[in-house]
Amino acid sequence: MAVALKIDELRKSYGTTRAVDGVDLVVDEGAIFGILGPNGSGKTTTVECAYGLRKADSGHITVFGLDPRTEPDRVARLVGTQLQDSALPDRIRVWEALHLFATLARQRVDENAALARWGLEGKRAASYGSLSGGQRQRLLVALALVARPRLVFLDEMTTGLDPNARREVWGLIEQVRREGTTVVLVTHFMDEAYRLCDRVAMLVRGRKVAEGSPAELVDRYGGGTVVRFAEPDDRVLPQLADVPGVIGIARDNGVVEVRGRGAFLAPLGYLLTTSGLSDLELQVVQPSLEDAYLSLLDGGRSLDGGRSLDGGSLLDGGAEVAR
Amino acid sequence: MNAVRALSWVELKLFLREPVTVVFTLALPPLVLYVLSEVFGDTPDPAGEVFRGVGGATFYLPAYFGLVIASLGLVGLPVHLAAYRERGVMRRFQAARMPVSALLASQLFVLLAGAAAGGALLLGLAAVAWDARWPVSWPGVGVAAVLGVVMFAAIGVLLGAVMPTARAAQGIGVLLWFTMMMVSGAGPPPEVLSPALRWIGDLLPLKHLVVALQDPWLGFGFNWTQAAILLAVGTAAAGLAVPALRQRR
Numbered sequence: 176m177a178v179a180l181k182i183d184e185l186r187k188s189y190g191t192t193r194a195v196d197g198v199d200l201v202v203d204e205g206a207i208f209g210i211l212g213p214n215g216s217g218k219t220t221t222v223e224c225a226y227g228l229r230k231a232d233s234g235h236i237t238v239f240g241l242d243p244r245t246e247p248d249r250v251a252r253l254v255g256t257q258l259q260d261s262a263l264p265d266r267i268r269v270w271e272a273l274h275l276f277a278t279l280a281r282q283r284v285d286e287n288a289a290l291a292r293w294g295l296e297g298k299r300a301a302s303y304g305s306l307s308g309g310q311r312q313r314l315l316v317a318l319a320l321v322a323r324p325r326l327v328f329l330d331e332m333t334t335g336l337d338p339n340a341r342r343e344v345w346g347l348i349e350q351v352r353r354e355g356t357t358v359v360l361v362t363h364f365m366d367e368a369y370r371l372c373d374r375v376a377m378l379v380r381g382r383k384v385a386e387g388s389p390a391e392l393v394d395r396y397g398g399g400t401v402v403r404f405a406e407p408d409d410r411v412l413p414q415l416a417d418v419p420g421v422i423g424i425a426r427d428n429g430v431v432e433v434r435g436r437g438a439f440l441a442p443l444g445y446l447l448t449t450s451g452l453s454d455l456e457l458q459v460v461q462p463s464l465e466d467a468y469l470s471l472l473d474g475g476r477s478l479d480g481g482r483s484l485d486g487g488s489l490l491d492g493g494a495e496v497a498r
Numbered sequence: 499m500n501a502v503r504a505l506s507w508v509e510l511k512l513f514l515r516e517p518v519t520v521v522f523t524l525a526l527p528p529l530v531l532y533v534l535s536e537v538f539g540d541t542p543d544p545a546g547e548v549f550r551g552v553g554g555a556t557f558y559l560p561a562y563f564g565l566v567i568a569s570l571g572l573v574g575l576p577v578h579l580a581a582y583r584e585r586g587v588m589r590r591f592q593a594a595r596m597p598v599s600a601l602l603a604s605q606l607f608v609l610l611a612g613a614a615a616g617g618a619l620l621l622g623l624a625a626v627a628w629d630a631r632w633p634v635s636w637p638g639v640g641v642a643a644v645l646g647v648v649m650f651a652a653i654g655v656l657l658g659a660v661m662p663t664a665r666a667a668q669g670i671g672v673l674l675w676f677t678m679m680m681v682s683g684a685g686p687p688p689e690v691l692s693p694a695l696r697w698i699g700d701l702l703p704l705k706h707l708v709v710a711l712q713d714p715w716l717g718f719g720f721n722w723t724q725a726a727i728l729l730a731v732g733t734a735a736a737g738l739a740v741p742a743l744r745q746r747r
Contacts, residue, residue: 226593228592228593251595256593258586258589258590258593260586260589261586261587261589261590261593262585262586262587262590263587263590264512264582264585264587266512266515266516267508267512271508271511274504275504275505275508276594278500278501278503278504279501279504279594279595279596315590318590318594
Protein backbone atom coordinates (compact mmCIF):
# COMPACT_ATOMS: atom_id res chain seq x y z
CA MET A 176 0.00 0.00 0.00
CA ALA A 177 1.25 3.46 -0.87
CA VAL A 178 2.44 5.75 1.89
CA ALA A 179 0.61 9.07 2.04
CA LEU A 180 2.69 10.78 4.70
CA LYS A 181 6.01 9.87 6.25
CA ILE A 182 7.56 11.86 9.08
CA ASP A 183 11.06 11.06 10.35
CA GLU A 184 12.61 12.48 13.51
CA LEU A 185 10.58 15.68 13.42
CA ARG A 186 11.75 18.35 15.87
CA LYS A 187 10.37 21.83 16.48
CA SER A 188 10.97 24.25 19.35
CA TYR A 189 9.35 27.55 20.19
CA GLY A 190 12.01 29.45 22.07
CA THR A 191 13.13 27.09 24.81
CA THR A 192 9.97 24.97 24.67
CA ARG A 193 10.33 21.73 22.73
CA ALA A 194 6.97 21.31 21.04
CA VAL A 195 7.89 18.27 18.97
CA ASP A 196 10.87 16.17 19.98
CA GLY A 197 11.67 13.46 17.48
CA VAL A 198 8.36 12.18 16.16
CA ASP A 199 8.16 9.45 13.48
CA LEU A 200 4.90 8.67 11.73
CA VAL A 201 3.87 6.66 8.70
CA VAL A 202 0.37 7.15 7.34
CA ASP A 203 -0.83 4.66 4.73
CA GLU A 204 -2.91 5.88 1.84
CA GLY A 205 -6.64 5.46 2.39
CA ALA A 206 -6.37 5.30 6.18
CA ILE A 207 -7.79 7.46 8.92
CA PHE A 208 -4.79 8.07 11.14
CA GLY A 209 -5.40 9.56 14.56
CA ILE A 210 -2.98 11.74 16.48
CA LEU A 211 -3.92 11.78 20.15
CA GLY A 212 -2.48 13.54 23.13
CA PRO A 213 -3.18 16.12 25.80
CA ASN A 214 -3.07 19.85 25.11
CA GLY A 215 0.45 21.00 24.41
CA SER A 216 1.69 17.56 23.39
CA GLY A 217 2.74 18.74 19.92
CA LYS A 218 -0.15 17.37 17.86
CA THR A 219 -1.00 20.60 16.07
CA THR A 220 2.65 21.53 15.56
CA THR A 221 3.29 18.12 13.97
CA VAL A 222 0.37 18.60 11.62
CA GLU A 223 1.35 22.18 10.79
CA CYS A 224 4.89 21.10 9.94
CA ALA A 225 3.59 18.24 7.79
CA TYR A 226 1.24 20.61 6.03
CA GLY A 227 4.03 23.11 5.46
CA LEU A 228 2.60 25.94 7.57
CA ARG A 229 5.55 25.75 9.92
CA LYS A 230 9.16 25.07 9.26
CA ALA A 231 10.53 22.15 11.25
CA ASP A 232 13.85 22.62 13.06
CA SER A 233 14.99 19.21 11.86
CA GLY A 234 13.58 15.98 10.53
CA HIS A 235 12.28 14.80 7.21
CA ILE A 236 8.77 14.87 5.82
CA THR A 237 7.50 13.34 2.59
CA VAL A 238 3.99 13.60 1.21
CA PHE A 239 3.28 10.88 -1.36
CA GLY A 240 7.02 10.64 -1.81
CA LEU A 241 7.48 14.39 -2.40
CA ASP A 242 9.48 16.73 -0.21
CA PRO A 243 7.40 19.82 0.70
CA ARG A 244 10.58 21.90 0.97
CA THR A 245 11.75 21.28 -2.58
CA GLU A 246 8.36 20.89 -4.27
CA PRO A 247 5.96 23.02 -2.23
CA ASP A 248 3.54 23.66 -5.10
CA ARG A 249 3.12 20.00 -6.02
CA VAL A 250 2.63 19.07 -2.37
CA ALA A 251 0.16 21.91 -1.89
CA ARG A 252 -2.02 20.42 -4.61
CA LEU A 253 -2.09 17.06 -2.82
CA VAL A 254 -3.05 18.17 0.67
CA GLY A 255 -5.91 20.04 2.26
CA THR A 256 -6.56 21.09 5.82
CA GLN A 257 -9.14 22.10 8.35
CA LEU A 258 -7.18 23.88 11.04
CA GLN A 259 -7.92 24.18 14.69
CA ASP A 260 -9.08 27.69 15.76
CA SER A 261 -9.68 28.83 12.24
CA ALA A 262 -12.85 30.45 11.00
CA LEU A 263 -14.46 32.44 8.24
CA PRO A 264 -15.88 35.95 8.42
CA ASP A 265 -19.36 35.85 10.00
CA ARG A 266 -21.02 37.69 7.17
CA ILE A 267 -19.62 35.67 4.28
CA ARG A 268 -22.23 33.52 2.54
CA VAL A 269 -21.71 29.79 2.06
CA TRP A 270 -21.53 30.01 -1.73
CA GLU A 271 -19.15 32.98 -1.57
CA ALA A 272 -16.75 31.09 0.68
CA LEU A 273 -16.84 28.07 -1.61
CA HIS A 274 -16.31 30.22 -4.68
CA LEU A 275 -13.37 32.02 -3.06
CA PHE A 276 -11.64 28.78 -2.06
CA ALA A 277 -12.42 27.20 -5.42
CA THR A 278 -10.62 30.14 -7.05
CA LEU A 279 -7.57 29.50 -4.86
CA ALA A 280 -7.60 25.82 -5.83
CA ARG A 281 -6.29 26.67 -9.32
CA GLN A 282 -8.33 23.95 -10.92
CA ARG A 283 -11.88 23.64 -12.13
CA VAL A 284 -14.34 22.98 -9.33
CA ASP A 285 -18.02 22.19 -9.75
CA GLU A 286 -19.21 24.40 -6.92
CA ASN A 287 -22.83 23.26 -6.96
CA ALA A 288 -21.77 19.62 -6.82
CA ALA A 289 -19.48 20.39 -3.87
CA LEU A 290 -22.35 22.06 -2.01
CA ALA A 291 -24.58 19.07 -2.72
CA ARG A 292 -21.93 16.53 -1.66
CA TRP A 293 -21.70 18.11 1.78
CA GLY A 294 -25.44 18.72 2.15
CA LEU A 295 -25.16 22.49 1.97
CA GLU A 296 -27.41 23.27 -1.02
CA GLY A 297 -30.13 24.52 1.33
CA LYS A 298 -27.64 26.81 3.07
CA ARG A 299 -26.17 28.29 -0.11
CA ALA A 300 -27.08 31.87 0.71
CA ALA A 301 -26.80 31.56 4.49
CA SER A 302 -24.05 33.53 6.23
CA TYR A 303 -21.29 31.61 8.02
CA GLY A 304 -22.29 33.23 11.32
CA SER A 305 -25.83 31.82 11.08
CA LEU A 306 -24.71 28.19 10.61
CA SER A 307 -24.84 25.62 13.41
CA GLY A 308 -21.58 24.11 14.68
CA GLY A 309 -22.06 20.98 12.58
CA GLN A 310 -22.89 22.97 9.47
CA ARG A 311 -19.81 25.13 9.94
CA GLN A 312 -17.61 22.05 10.12
CA ARG A 313 -19.33 20.70 7.02
CA LEU A 314 -18.50 23.92 5.18
CA LEU A 315 -14.90 23.93 6.44
CA VAL A 316 -14.49 20.32 5.29
CA ALA A 317 -16.01 21.20 1.95
CA LEU A 318 -13.45 24.03 1.65
CA ALA A 319 -10.57 21.78 2.71
CA LEU A 320 -11.57 19.27 0.03
CA VAL A 321 -12.54 21.72 -2.69
CA ALA A 322 -9.34 21.02 -4.62
CA ARG A 323 -9.80 17.25 -4.23
CA PRO A 324 -6.65 16.64 -2.17
CA ARG A 325 -5.40 13.08 -1.61
CA LEU A 326 -4.47 13.80 2.01
CA VAL A 327 -6.37 16.00 4.42
CA PHE A 328 -5.50 17.15 7.93
CA LEU A 329 -8.47 17.57 10.25
CA ASP A 330 -7.51 19.23 13.54
CA GLU A 331 -9.89 19.03 16.52
CA MET A 332 -13.02 19.22 14.47
CA THR A 333 -15.45 18.31 17.21
CA THR A 334 -14.13 20.41 20.10
CA GLY A 335 -16.99 22.50 21.41
CA LEU A 336 -19.70 20.69 19.47
CA ASP A 337 -22.77 19.14 21.07
CA PRO A 338 -23.10 15.32 20.90
CA ASN A 339 -25.45 15.47 17.93
CA ALA A 340 -23.11 17.65 15.89
CA ARG A 341 -20.19 15.40 16.84
CA ARG A 342 -21.98 12.39 15.35
CA GLU A 343 -22.65 14.46 12.26
CA VAL A 344 -18.95 15.30 11.92
CA TRP A 345 -17.99 11.65 12.43
CA GLY A 346 -20.22 10.71 9.51
CA LEU A 347 -18.51 13.48 7.55
CA ILE A 348 -15.03 12.12 8.22
CA GLU A 349 -16.09 8.64 7.15
CA GLN A 350 -17.51 10.15 3.99
CA VAL A 351 -14.17 11.86 3.29
CA ARG A 352 -12.39 8.52 3.53
CA ARG A 353 -14.99 6.75 1.39
CA GLU A 354 -14.25 9.28 -1.32
CA GLY A 355 -10.65 8.08 -1.31
CA THR A 356 -8.92 10.79 0.72
CA THR A 357 -6.42 9.83 3.39
CA VAL A 358 -7.26 11.52 6.69
CA VAL A 359 -4.96 12.61 9.50
CA LEU A 360 -7.26 13.31 12.42
CA VAL A 361 -6.04 15.25 15.45
CA THR A 362 -8.29 14.80 18.44
CA HIS A 363 -8.38 14.45 22.18
CA PHE A 364 -11.62 12.54 22.24
CA MET A 365 -10.90 8.84 22.68
CA ASP A 366 -14.36 7.66 21.63
CA GLU A 367 -13.86 9.58 18.40
CA ALA A 368 -10.46 8.02 17.74
CA TYR A 369 -11.74 4.53 18.60
CA ARG A 370 -14.71 4.86 16.33
CA LEU A 371 -12.95 6.43 13.32
CA CYS A 372 -9.26 5.64 13.24
CA ASP A 373 -7.52 2.64 11.69
CA ARG A 374 -4.36 3.54 13.50
CA VAL A 375 -3.47 6.05 16.19
CA ALA A 376 -0.28 7.55 17.53
CA MET A 377 -0.22 9.05 20.96
CA LEU A 378 1.99 12.05 21.69
CA VAL A 379 3.02 13.17 25.15
CA ARG A 380 5.28 16.21 25.60
CA GLY A 381 6.39 16.17 21.99
CA ARG A 382 7.25 12.47 21.87
CA LYS A 383 5.37 9.52 20.47
CA VAL A 384 4.71 7.16 23.37
CA ALA A 385 2.56 4.57 21.60
CA GLU A 386 1.23 3.65 18.19
CA GLY A 387 -1.08 0.97 16.87
CA SER A 388 -4.67 0.24 16.02
CA PRO A 389 -7.08 1.43 18.73
CA ALA A 390 -7.79 -2.21 19.66
CA GLU A 391 -4.07 -2.96 20.01
CA LEU A 392 -3.53 0.04 22.25
CA VAL A 393 -6.49 -0.93 24.41
CA ASP A 394 -5.15 -4.46 24.69
CA ARG A 395 -1.61 -3.32 25.44
CA TYR A 396 -2.25 -0.40 27.75
CA GLY A 397 -5.89 -0.69 28.83
CA GLY A 398 -5.06 -2.78 31.88
CA GLY A 399 -7.07 -5.80 30.75
CA THR A 400 -10.68 -6.88 31.02
CA VAL A 401 -12.15 -7.16 34.49
CA VAL A 402 -14.72 -9.79 35.53
CA ARG A 403 -16.47 -9.39 38.88
CA PHE A 404 -18.75 -11.71 40.74
CA ALA A 405 -19.94 -12.24 44.29
CA GLU A 406 -18.75 -15.54 45.66
CA PRO A 407 -18.49 -15.45 49.45
CA ASP A 408 -17.42 -19.08 49.82
CA ASP A 409 -14.07 -18.72 47.98
CA ARG A 410 -14.66 -22.04 46.24
CA VAL A 411 -12.78 -21.23 43.00
CA LEU A 412 -10.27 -18.72 44.29
CA PRO A 413 -7.22 -21.04 44.31
CA GLN A 414 -7.81 -22.27 40.75
CA LEU A 415 -8.40 -18.83 39.18
CA ALA A 416 -4.70 -18.14 38.91
CA ASP A 417 -4.31 -21.16 36.60
CA VAL A 418 -6.77 -19.81 34.02
CA PRO A 419 -4.70 -18.77 30.97
CA GLY A 420 -4.66 -15.01 30.42
CA VAL A 421 -5.49 -14.05 34.00
CA ILE A 422 -3.11 -11.38 35.27
CA GLY A 423 -4.63 -10.45 38.57
CA ILE A 424 -7.11 -11.65 41.16
CA ALA A 425 -8.42 -9.78 44.14
CA ARG A 426 -11.26 -10.17 46.59
CA ASP A 427 -12.93 -7.82 48.95
CA ASN A 428 -16.08 -8.41 51.02
CA GLY A 429 -16.95 -11.53 49.10
CA VAL A 430 -16.61 -9.84 45.69
CA VAL A 431 -13.99 -11.43 43.45
CA GLU A 432 -12.35 -9.38 40.72
CA VAL A 433 -10.45 -11.22 37.97
CA ARG A 434 -8.36 -9.22 35.57
CA GLY A 435 -7.12 -10.76 32.37
CA ARG A 436 -5.88 -10.21 28.84
CA GLY A 437 -6.64 -11.91 25.57
CA ALA A 438 -9.04 -14.86 25.34
CA PHE A 439 -9.48 -15.67 29.04
CA LEU A 440 -13.24 -15.29 29.29
CA ALA A 441 -14.15 -18.74 27.92
CA PRO A 442 -11.69 -20.68 30.16
CA LEU A 443 -12.89 -18.63 33.13
CA GLY A 444 -16.50 -19.46 32.32
CA TYR A 445 -15.58 -23.12 31.97
CA LEU A 446 -13.91 -23.12 35.38
CA LEU A 447 -16.89 -21.44 37.02
CA THR A 448 -19.33 -23.85 35.37
CA THR A 449 -17.39 -26.97 36.30
CA SER A 450 -17.12 -25.64 39.86
CA GLY A 451 -20.91 -25.56 40.06
CA LEU A 452 -21.10 -21.79 39.85
CA SER A 453 -22.92 -21.53 36.51
CA ASP A 454 -25.63 -19.35 38.01
CA LEU A 455 -23.24 -16.57 39.04
CA GLU A 456 -24.00 -13.03 37.91
CA LEU A 457 -20.85 -11.85 36.07
CA GLN A 458 -20.02 -8.21 35.58
CA VAL A 459 -17.58 -7.76 32.69
CA VAL A 460 -15.83 -4.41 32.20
CA GLN A 461 -13.90 -3.96 28.98
CA PRO A 462 -11.16 -1.34 29.03
CA SER A 463 -11.63 1.58 26.66
CA LEU A 464 -9.14 3.57 24.62
CA GLU A 465 -9.51 6.22 27.28
CA ASP A 466 -8.16 3.78 29.88
CA ALA A 467 -5.18 3.07 27.64
CA TYR A 468 -4.71 6.81 27.12
CA LEU A 469 -4.79 7.59 30.83
CA SER A 470 -2.39 4.80 31.66
CA LEU A 471 0.00 6.05 28.95
CA LEU A 472 -0.29 9.58 30.32
CA ASP A 473 0.74 8.15 33.68
CA GLY A 474 3.91 7.03 31.94
CA GLY A 475 2.66 3.45 31.92
CA ARG A 476 3.37 3.12 35.63
CA SER A 477 -0.10 2.00 36.57
CA LEU A 478 -1.87 -0.94 35.05
CA ASP A 479 -5.00 0.10 36.80
CA GLY A 480 -6.75 1.32 33.73
CA GLY A 481 -10.02 -0.62 34.01
CA ARG A 482 -12.92 0.85 35.86
CA SER A 483 -13.17 -0.68 39.31
CA LEU A 484 -15.82 -1.16 41.96
CA ASP A 485 -16.65 1.51 44.50
CA GLY A 486 -13.78 2.25 46.77
CA GLY A 487 -11.03 1.89 44.21
CA SER A 488 -9.30 -1.09 42.77
CA LEU A 489 -9.31 -4.37 44.55
CA LEU A 490 -5.91 -5.09 43.08
CA ASP A 491 -4.50 -2.21 45.05
CA GLY A 492 -6.64 -2.35 48.17
CA GLY A 493 -7.67 -5.96 48.63
CA ALA A 494 -5.67 -9.08 49.15
CA GLU A 495 -3.84 -9.91 45.99
CA VAL A 496 -3.81 -13.61 45.64
CA ALA A 497 -1.97 -14.29 42.45
CA ARG A 498 -0.40 -12.63 39.48
CA MET B 499 -4.83 37.54 -10.23
CA ASN B 500 -8.02 35.48 -9.98
CA ALA B 501 -7.52 35.23 -6.24
CA VAL B 502 -7.19 39.01 -5.95
CA ARG B 503 -10.35 39.56 -7.95
CA ALA B 504 -12.40 36.95 -6.07
CA LEU B 505 -11.21 38.15 -2.67
CA SER B 506 -11.68 41.84 -3.53
CA TRP B 507 -15.26 41.19 -4.53
CA VAL B 508 -15.97 39.24 -1.32
CA GLU B 509 -14.24 41.87 0.80
CA LEU B 510 -16.27 44.68 -0.77
CA LYS B 511 -19.47 42.83 0.02
CA LEU B 512 -18.31 42.15 3.57
CA PHE B 513 -17.53 45.87 3.99
CA LEU B 514 -21.02 46.83 2.83
CA ARG B 515 -22.58 44.24 5.18
CA GLU B 516 -20.86 45.74 8.24
CA PRO B 517 -23.37 48.42 9.31
CA VAL B 518 -21.15 50.11 11.90
CA THR B 519 -18.33 50.65 9.39
CA VAL B 520 -20.66 51.84 6.66
CA VAL B 521 -22.35 54.36 8.96
CA PHE B 522 -19.08 55.56 10.41
CA THR B 523 -17.17 55.91 7.16
CA LEU B 524 -19.85 56.76 4.61
CA ALA B 525 -22.84 58.27 6.44
CA LEU B 526 -21.25 60.23 9.26
CA PRO B 527 -18.98 62.56 7.23
CA PRO B 528 -21.81 63.93 5.00
CA LEU B 529 -23.95 64.43 8.10
CA VAL B 530 -21.27 66.47 9.88
CA LEU B 531 -20.46 68.35 6.68
CA TYR B 532 -24.11 69.30 6.33
CA VAL B 533 -24.21 70.64 9.90
CA LEU B 534 -21.01 72.63 9.34
CA SER B 535 -22.32 74.10 6.07
CA GLU B 536 -25.48 75.20 7.88
CA VAL B 537 -23.42 76.79 10.67
CA PHE B 538 -20.79 78.54 8.59
CA GLY B 539 -22.61 79.08 5.29
CA ASP B 540 -20.56 79.52 2.14
CA THR B 541 -19.81 83.24 2.17
CA PRO B 542 -16.06 83.94 2.25
CA ASP B 543 -14.80 85.88 5.24
CA PRO B 544 -14.43 89.51 4.00
CA ALA B 545 -11.07 89.85 5.77
CA GLY B 546 -9.96 86.51 4.33
CA GLU B 547 -8.66 85.38 7.72
CA VAL B 548 -10.34 81.96 7.94
CA PHE B 549 -11.02 79.03 5.58
CA ARG B 550 -8.14 80.00 3.30
CA GLY B 551 -10.20 82.89 1.91
CA VAL B 552 -13.10 80.75 0.65
CA GLY B 553 -16.55 80.00 2.09
CA GLY B 554 -16.86 77.51 4.95
CA ALA B 555 -18.82 74.91 3.00
CA THR B 556 -16.36 75.13 0.10
CA PHE B 557 -13.45 74.73 2.48
CA TYR B 558 -14.95 71.74 4.29
CA LEU B 559 -16.04 69.75 1.23
CA PRO B 560 -12.50 68.55 0.24
CA ALA B 561 -11.55 68.32 3.93
CA TYR B 562 -14.39 65.88 4.53
CA PHE B 563 -13.39 63.87 1.50
CA GLY B 564 -10.04 63.50 3.24
CA LEU B 565 -11.83 62.53 6.45
CA VAL B 566 -13.71 59.74 4.67
CA ILE B 567 -10.39 58.29 3.52
CA ALA B 568 -8.96 58.64 7.05
CA SER B 569 -11.93 56.88 8.66
CA LEU B 570 -11.65 53.98 6.19
CA GLY B 571 -7.96 53.59 6.97
CA LEU B 572 -7.95 54.33 10.71
CA VAL B 573 -11.08 52.47 11.78
CA GLY B 574 -12.58 50.26 9.08
CA LEU B 575 -9.43 48.50 7.90
CA PRO B 576 -7.64 47.93 11.25
CA VAL B 577 -10.79 46.59 12.93
CA HIS B 578 -11.39 44.25 9.99
CA LEU B 579 -7.82 42.90 9.94
CA ALA B 580 -7.54 42.58 13.72
CA ALA B 581 -10.83 40.68 13.77
CA TYR B 582 -9.53 38.39 11.03
CA ARG B 583 -6.47 37.57 13.06
CA GLU B 584 -8.34 37.26 16.34
CA ARG B 585 -11.00 34.93 14.97
CA GLY B 586 -8.72 32.69 12.93
CA VAL B 587 -9.78 33.87 9.47
CA MET B 588 -6.15 34.75 8.76
CA ARG B 589 -5.15 31.19 9.68
CA ARG B 590 -7.84 29.79 7.42
CA PHE B 591 -6.66 31.93 4.51
CA GLN B 592 -3.04 31.04 5.18
CA ALA B 593 -3.92 27.35 5.25
CA ALA B 594 -5.62 27.74 1.88
CA ARG B 595 -2.37 29.32 0.63
CA MET B 596 -3.98 32.69 0.07
CA PRO B 597 -1.09 35.04 -0.73
CA VAL B 598 -0.63 37.98 1.67
CA SER B 599 -0.41 40.21 -1.37
CA ALA B 600 -3.94 39.18 -2.42
CA LEU B 601 -5.28 40.08 1.02
CA LEU B 602 -3.55 43.48 0.92
CA ALA B 603 -4.64 44.19 -2.64
CA SER B 604 -8.24 43.39 -1.76
CA GLN B 605 -8.11 45.80 1.20
CA LEU B 606 -6.69 48.53 -1.02
CA PHE B 607 -9.51 47.90 -3.47
CA VAL B 608 -12.12 48.20 -0.70
CA LEU B 609 -10.56 51.47 0.43
CA LEU B 610 -10.52 52.89 -3.10
CA ALA B 611 -14.15 51.87 -3.62
CA GLY B 612 -15.13 53.26 -0.21
CA ALA B 613 -13.33 56.54 -0.90
CA ALA B 614 -15.03 56.84 -4.30
CA ALA B 615 -18.44 56.16 -2.77
CA GLY B 616 -17.79 58.55 0.11
CA GLY B 617 -16.59 61.27 -2.27
CA ALA B 618 -19.64 60.82 -4.47
CA LEU B 619 -21.95 61.07 -1.45
CA LEU B 620 -20.25 64.30 -0.33
CA LEU B 621 -20.41 65.83 -3.80
CA GLY B 622 -24.05 64.80 -4.12
CA LEU B 623 -24.87 66.41 -0.80
CA ALA B 624 -22.98 69.56 -1.75
CA ALA B 625 -24.79 69.77 -5.10
CA VAL B 626 -28.19 69.45 -3.41
CA ALA B 627 -27.67 71.43 -0.21
CA TRP B 628 -25.73 74.43 -1.46
CA ASP B 629 -24.14 75.78 -4.60
CA ALA B 630 -21.00 73.68 -4.36
CA ARG B 631 -17.77 74.70 -5.98
CA TRP B 632 -16.49 71.78 -8.07
CA PRO B 633 -12.79 70.98 -8.14
CA VAL B 634 -10.79 73.32 -10.34
CA SER B 635 -8.43 70.44 -11.22
CA TRP B 636 -10.14 67.01 -11.21
CA PRO B 637 -6.90 65.15 -12.03
CA GLY B 638 -5.09 66.94 -9.20
CA VAL B 639 -7.80 65.96 -6.72
CA GLY B 640 -7.85 62.42 -8.10
CA VAL B 641 -4.10 61.93 -7.71
CA ALA B 642 -4.13 63.41 -4.19
CA ALA B 643 -7.04 61.13 -3.25
CA VAL B 644 -5.30 58.00 -4.53
CA LEU B 645 -2.11 58.93 -2.66
CA GLY B 646 -4.23 59.51 0.46
CA VAL B 647 -5.92 56.12 0.08
CA VAL B 648 -2.58 54.35 -0.32
CA MET B 649 -1.14 56.14 2.71
CA PHE B 650 -4.13 55.42 4.97
CA ALA B 651 -4.31 51.84 3.70
CA ALA B 652 -0.70 51.34 4.80
CA ILE B 653 -1.43 52.97 8.17
CA GLY B 654 -4.55 50.80 8.51
CA VAL B 655 -2.66 47.58 7.78
CA LEU B 656 -0.02 48.58 10.32
CA LEU B 657 -2.66 49.26 13.00
CA GLY B 658 -4.49 46.05 12.12
CA ALA B 659 -1.28 44.03 12.39
CA VAL B 660 -0.13 45.60 15.66
CA MET B 661 -3.42 45.81 17.58
CA PRO B 662 -3.99 42.68 19.67
CA THR B 663 -7.80 42.58 19.27
CA ALA B 664 -10.54 44.10 17.15
CA ARG B 665 -11.79 46.04 20.19
CA ALA B 666 -8.36 47.55 20.77
CA ALA B 667 -8.13 48.45 17.08
CA GLN B 668 -11.51 50.16 17.28
CA GLY B 669 -10.61 52.13 20.42
CA ILE B 670 -7.27 53.35 19.12
CA GLY B 671 -8.67 53.94 15.63
CA VAL B 672 -11.52 56.15 16.81
CA LEU B 673 -9.17 58.07 19.11
CA LEU B 674 -6.71 58.75 16.25
CA TRP B 675 -9.54 59.61 13.89
CA PHE B 676 -11.08 62.11 16.31
CA THR B 677 -7.75 63.75 17.14
CA MET B 678 -6.88 64.11 13.47
CA MET B 679 -10.31 65.45 12.63
CA MET B 680 -10.09 68.23 15.23
CA VAL B 681 -6.66 69.55 14.28
CA SER B 682 -6.42 68.77 10.56
CA GLY B 683 -8.93 71.12 9.06
CA ALA B 684 -12.08 69.03 9.38
CA GLY B 685 -12.95 70.53 12.76
CA PRO B 686 -12.50 74.18 13.69
CA PRO B 687 -10.99 76.41 10.96
CA PRO B 688 -7.22 75.82 11.09
CA GLU B 689 -6.59 79.55 11.36
CA VAL B 690 -8.26 79.75 14.80
CA LEU B 691 -6.26 76.87 16.30
CA SER B 692 -3.45 77.66 18.74
CA PRO B 693 0.11 77.30 17.39
CA ALA B 694 0.56 74.15 19.47
CA LEU B 695 -2.53 72.51 17.97
CA ARG B 696 -1.48 73.56 14.48
CA TRP B 697 1.93 72.03 15.14
CA ILE B 698 0.27 68.74 16.21
CA GLY B 699 -1.84 68.88 13.07
CA ASP B 700 1.30 69.19 10.95
CA LEU B 701 2.61 66.00 12.53
CA LEU B 702 -0.54 64.03 11.70
CA PRO B 703 -1.10 62.61 8.21
CA LEU B 704 -4.69 63.80 7.70
CA LYS B 705 -3.68 67.51 7.63
CA HIS B 706 -1.39 66.83 4.67
CA LEU B 707 -4.09 64.91 2.83
CA VAL B 708 -6.61 67.71 3.43
CA VAL B 709 -4.22 70.34 2.03
CA ALA B 710 -3.25 68.05 -0.87
CA LEU B 711 -6.96 67.73 -1.75
CA GLN B 712 -7.88 71.38 -1.14
CA ASP B 713 -5.13 72.95 -3.24
CA PRO B 714 -6.11 71.49 -6.64
CA TRP B 715 -9.79 71.68 -5.66
CA LEU B 716 -9.71 75.41 -4.84
CA GLY B 717 -7.39 76.34 -7.70
CA PHE B 718 -4.12 76.72 -5.81
CA GLY B 719 -2.49 74.12 -8.07
CA PHE B 720 -1.22 70.65 -7.30
CA ASN B 721 0.75 70.62 -4.07
CA TRP B 722 3.85 68.52 -4.78
CA THR B 723 5.21 68.92 -1.24
CA GLN B 724 2.08 67.50 0.35
CA ALA B 725 1.95 64.74 -2.23
CA ALA B 726 5.53 63.79 -1.40
CA ILE B 727 4.69 63.74 2.32
CA LEU B 728 1.72 61.42 1.67
CA LEU B 729 3.93 59.10 -0.32
CA ALA B 730 6.68 59.13 2.30
CA VAL B 731 4.33 58.44 5.22
CA GLY B 732 2.62 55.70 3.22
CA THR B 733 5.91 54.06 2.34
CA ALA B 734 7.14 54.19 5.94
CA ALA B 735 3.88 52.72 7.26
CA ALA B 736 3.94 49.98 4.64
CA GLY B 737 7.56 49.21 5.47
CA LEU B 738 6.56 48.63 9.09
CA ALA B 739 3.25 46.95 8.30
CA VAL B 740 4.36 44.12 6.04
CA PRO B 741 6.79 42.48 8.51
CA ALA B 742 4.34 43.10 11.37
CA LEU B 743 1.61 41.37 9.40
CA ARG B 744 3.79 38.41 8.47
CA GLN B 745 4.80 38.01 12.07
CA ARG B 746 1.35 38.37 13.60
CA ARG B 747 -0.83 36.40 11.24
